[in-house]
Amino acid sequence: MKKLILPLAALMMAAPAFAQTKAFYVKKGDSYTKYNLGVAEMMQFADGGHTLKIEGYNEIIDLDGIDYISLTAPVTTSLTPSEQKQKLVEIGRQVSDMVDLNENPALFNMIHSFFDGYYDESNYRWHDAPVEYEIKREYYDIHNEFQKMIKAAGSLAKGNPEAARALKASAVNIYRFQDYHGVYTANPETEAWDKSPADHFELRFKGYNGENFSIVLKASQETTSWASRHFDIRFPKSIDMTFANGSSTIATAKLATTLVQDKSIDMTLDATVGSWVVKNTMAVRDKAITDKVDVTVGGKHFISTDSHISGRNLVNYDLMYNDIKEAIHYHDENDNCCGDDPAGLIAHFIRAVNETDVIGRLQLSGRANGFSKLYNSLSVDDWTEGRFDLNGMRVYGPKILKRKGDRFDVTGTDEAVIVDKADYLNRYTDVSFRYDGEKNVQGCLTFEVYDEEEDRYIYTDEYNSYVVLTNGGKEHLVSVHRDIEWKVDGEGNPYKVVGPWYYYAYKTGEDDYDTGSVKIEVDESQLVYPSDVVDHCYEIEPHLVFPDQTSFAFGEFFDELSFSDLIDEYNNIIDTYLSITGQDKEDDPDDCIE
Amino acid sequence: MKKTVVAAIFAGLALSLSAANYLHIRTDAGWTVLDLDNVDRITFTGGNMTVTDEKGGVLGTFKQAQLQSLHSDEIAGIAETIADSGEKTFTFDAASRSVSVTADGDFTVYDTAGNVLVAIPGVKKGETIDLGALQPGVIIMTNGTHSLKALIK
Numbered sequence: 198m199k200k201l202i203l204p205l206a207a208l209m210m211a212a213p214a215f216a217q218t219k220a221f222y223v224k225k226g227d228s229y230t231k232y233n234l235g236v237a238e239m240m241q242f243a244d245g246g247h248t249l250k251i252e253g254y255n256e257i258i259d260l261d262g263i264d265y266i267s268l269t270a271p272v273t274t275s276l277t278p279s280e281q282k283q284k285l286v287e288i289g290r291q292v293s294d295m296v297d298l299n300e301n302p303a304l305f306n307m308i309h310s311f312f313d314g315y316y317d318e319s320n321y322r323w324h325d326a327p328v329e330y331e332i333k334r335e336y337y338d339i340h341n342e343f344q345k346m347i348k349a350a351g352s353l354a355k356g357n358p359e360a361a362r363a364l365k366a367s368a369v370n371i372y373r374f375q376d377y378h379g380v381y382t383a384n385p386e387t388e389a390w391d392k393s394p395a396d397h398f399e400l401r402f403k404g405y406n407g408e409n410f411s412i413v414l415k416a417s418q419e420t421t422s423w424a425s426r427h428f429d430i431r432f433p434k435s436i437d438m439t440f441a442n443g444s445s446t447i448a449t450a451k452l453a454t455t456l457v458q459d460k461s462i463d464m465t466l467d468a469t470v471g472s473w474v475v476k477n478t479m480a481v482r483d484k485a486i487t488d489k490v491d492v493t494v495g496g497k498h499f500i501s502t503d504s505h506i507s508g509r510n511l512v513n514y515d516l517m518y519n520d521i522k523e524a525i526h527y528h529d530e531n532d533n534c535c536g537d538d539p540a541g542l543i544a545h546f547i548r549a550v551n552e553t554d555v556i557g558r559l560q561l562s563g564r565a566n567g568f569s570k571l572y573n574s575l576s577v578d579d580w581t582e583g584r585f586d587l588n589g590m591r592v593y594g595p596k597i598l599k600r601k602g603d604r605f606d607v608t609g610t611d612e613a614v615i616v617d618k619a620d621y622l623n624r625y626t627d628v629s630f631r632y633d634g635e636k637n638v639q640g641c642l643t644f645e646v647y648d649e650e651e652d653r654y655i656y657t658d659e660y661n662s663y664v665v666l667t668n669g670g671k672e673h674l675v676s677v678h679r680d681i682e683w684k685v686d687g688e689g690n691p692y693k694v695v696g697p698w699y700y701y702a703y704k705t706g707e708d709d710y711d712t713g714s715v716k717i718e719v720d721e722s723q724l725v726y727p728s729d730v731v732d733h734c735y736e737i738e739p740h741l742v743f744p745d746q747t748s749f750a751f752g753e754f755f756d757e758l759s760f761s762d763l764i765d766e767y768n769n770i771i772d773t774y775l776s777i778t779g780q781d782k783e784d785d786p787d788d789c790i791e
Numbered sequence: 792m793k794k795t796v797v798a799a800i801f802a803g804l805a806l807s808l809s810a811a812n813y814l815h816i817r818t819d820a821g822w823t824v825l826d827l828d829n830v831d832r833i834t835f836t837g838g839n840m841t842v843t844d845e846k847g848g849v850l851g852t853f854k855q856a857q858l859q860s861l862h863s864d865e866i867a868g869i870a871e872t873i874a875d876s877g878e879k880t881f882t883f884d885a886a887s888r889s890v891s892v893t894a895d896g897d898f899t900v901y902d903t904a905g906n907v908l909v910a911i912p913g914v915k916k917g918e919t920i921d922l923g924a925l926q927p928g929v930i931i932m933t934n935g936t937h938s939l940k941a942l943i944k
Contacts, residue, residue: 261835
C-alpha cells in the first residue's frame with residue numbers, strides 16, 4: 198500500500214514526544230558532538246583532568262578546548278526537513294546515475310534463468326527454474342550456497358557492499374564439503390541435477406536465450422591450516438570463482454585466506470563485475486574483527502563500509518566452539534533439549550562500530566555495545582497479554598485495557614516490555630548521518646514505541662460471541678462458540694439443536710507448547726456483545742531526529758511524494774532489469790518500489 | 792488505523808529506575824553519585840569541573856586534578872575482587888548519605904524492585920561514596936557479600 202504524507206502539523210505534534218536518550222552533548226563553538234551515555238561506557242580522565250577518554254567511542258576530548266558539556270540536546274540550526282529531503286533525493290539520484298544494469302545483461306539473465314521458471318503456452322506447461330530442480334539430499338548444502346553466490350553476484354552488480362560478505366561466506370561454506378567436488382549440470386528434461394566427476398566445483402545450466410551459464414570454483418593446491426580438537430582445517434590459500442556464459446566471463450572473484458594457528462584469520466575477496474570492482478578484507482584477531490568493503494564503479498568511489506567489532510577470545514577455538522554450541526538448540530544423549538542460550542557467545546563481543554560512505558556525499562555512523570543487555574531485553578516475549586492461565590490451563594484472548602459501554606480496547610502485547618526494548622536500543626546504540634564528509638551531524642536515529650490501533654472484526658452471528666474472563670486482576674476478552682445441528686423430526690420438519698457456549702483451554706507441555714485442548718462451557722448469561730473491539734498493537738519504529746530537534750518516523754519522512762523522482766529513477770532501473778531478462782513489468786508488480 | 796507515540800512517558804519511567812539515571816563521578820577522594828535528571832551542564836574552568844542544574848545551581852564542584860572517571864551505566868566485565876570475609880565491607884552514614892568502603896569490591900545500590908541504581912566496579916578500601924543525590928526510597932547496598940538496607944528520605 199502506498200504511503201501518504203501526513204500533514205506537517207501532525208508531525209510537529211508528535212515531534213516533542215520522542216524519547217531523548219541520556220547523552221553528553223559536547224559544545225565547541227557552533228557545533229556539538231553527541232556521546233550517548235549507554236554507548237560511552239566508562240569515561241576516564243587523564244592529563245590532570247584536562248582530557249576525557251570516551252571508551253565506547255574511542256575518542257579523547259580536550260576539555261580545555263570545549264565550551265561545556267550539556268545533558269540537554271541543544272537545538273541548533275540545520276537543514277530544514279524539506280532541505281534534508283532534497284539533499285537525500287539529490288544524493289540518491291547521483292547513486293542511481295552510477296548504476297547501469299545494461300552493462301551486465303548476461304549476469305542478470307543468468308540470475309533470471311536460474312531463479313525464475315516460465316510457462317510455455319505452446320504446450321500449456323510450467324517449467325521449473327533450475328533452482329527448483331531435484332537434487333540429492335547430500336548436495337543440498339552446496340546447492341543452497343550456490344544459490345547464495347548467484348544472488349550475491351547480482352547484488353554486487355547493483356552496488357550492495359553486503360553482497361561481498363555473502364559471496365565470501367558462501368565460498369567458505371562450499372569448501373567445507375571437499376568430498377563433493379564435481380560438475381553439477383541442470384537437466385531440463387528430468388528437471389534434476391546430474392553430477393559428473395571433477396577436481397573442482399562447477400554448476401552448469403542453460404539460459405532462456407540459449408546461453409551456457411557456468412559457475413566455477415577452483416582452489417589452489419596450497420593450503421592454510423588450523424588445528425583444533427575436533428579436526429584439522431586445511432583451507433585453500435586461494436579460491437578462484439568465475440561466472441561465465443560459455444567462454445565469455447561475466448564476473449570473477451578471488452578469495453585469499455591466511456590462517457595463523459590460535460592467532461589470526463585473514464580473508465580478502467576481490468570481485469570484478471564489468472566496471473564494478475569490489476574489495477572486501479576481513480581480519481579476525483583475539484580481541485577484534487575488522488571488515489572493510491570498498492566498491493568502485495569505473496574507478497570512481499561508490500560505497501565503502503568499515504566495521505570494527507571489539508571482543509574477547511575470538512580466535513580461541515575451544516571457547517568459541519562451546520559457546521556457539523550452547524547458542525543453538527541441540528539434544529543430549531538422553532534426548533533432553535539443550536542449548537538455546539547465546540549468553541556465552543554474546544559475551545565474546547563488547548562493542549561494534551560501523552562507518553559507511555556513499556559516493557562521498559552521505560556518511561553513516563553506527564555504534565552499539567552492551568550486547569548482553571540488548572539481548573536480554575530484546576529476547577523477552579512481548580506477546581504475553583493475548584494469553585493467560587486459568588485453572589492450570591492456557592486460554593487465548595487479549596487483555597482488556599479499557600471498556601466503555603460496548604467498546605472494548607484490547608491488546609495482546611505487553612506495552613512495558615516493548616518500551617523496555619526501545620529504551621535499551623536507544624541506550625546502547627547510536628546511529629547518525631552526515632553529508633559531504635563534513636563533521637556536523639545532520640541527524641540521528643532513535644527508536645520510539647507506537648500504539649497502532651486497529652478495529653477488530655466482531656463476530657455477531659449465532660455461532661460466535663465473547664465472554665470476559667478474569668485472571669490475576671486482568672480481564673481478557675475471549676471468543677466463545679456454540680455448535681448448532683439441524684435435525685429432522687418424525688414428521689419431516691427440520692429443527693435446530695443448539696449446543697452450549699464454550700471456549701477452548703489448552704494444556705501446555707515442555708517449552709510452553711500447547712499439547713491438547715478441552716472445551717470449557719460458559720453460561721449464556723456471561724456473554725458480552727461488543728459494538729467495537731479496538732486492538733492496540735505496540736511496536737518499535739525508528740525515528741529520524743534532526744539537529745533542530747524535529748523528529749519524524751521513518752515511513753513518514755521517506756514519503757512517496759517527496760521522493761517520487763527518486764522512486765521513478767529506481768523503478769527505471771527495475772524496468773531495465775526486467776527488459777534485459779525479457780520479463781513484463783506486470784509479471785511481478787511487487788518489484789516496483791512504492 | 793490510528794497511530795500514536797507512547798514511548799516518552801514510559802521511557803522516562805524506565806530510565807528513572809536504573810543506573811542509567813545516575814552519573815557516577817570518581818575522584819581521588821572517592822565517589823559521588825549525581826541524579827542525571829538534575830544535571831544540565833558540566834563546565835571546566837579555573838581548574839574545576841562544575842556540575843550545574845537547569846537554573847545554574849551548583850550540584851557539585853570537583854578539582855580537575857583529582858578527577859579519575861565518569862560513567863552512568865552498569866559497567867560489565869569487571870571481575871569480583873572480594874571473597875566472603877563475613878565482615879562489613881562498608882559503612883553507611885545516613886545523615887550525610889555517605890558510604891565508607893572498608894574492603895575492595897564492587898559496590899552496588901538496588902531499589903526494592905531489584906533495579907540497579909548505582910554500580911561502581913572496583914571500589915577500594917578507604918574510598919567514600921556520596922549518595923546524596925539518590926531519590927527518596929528504600930535502597931539496598933551491597934559490596935561483596937555484605938549488604939545493608941537503608942531509607943533515603
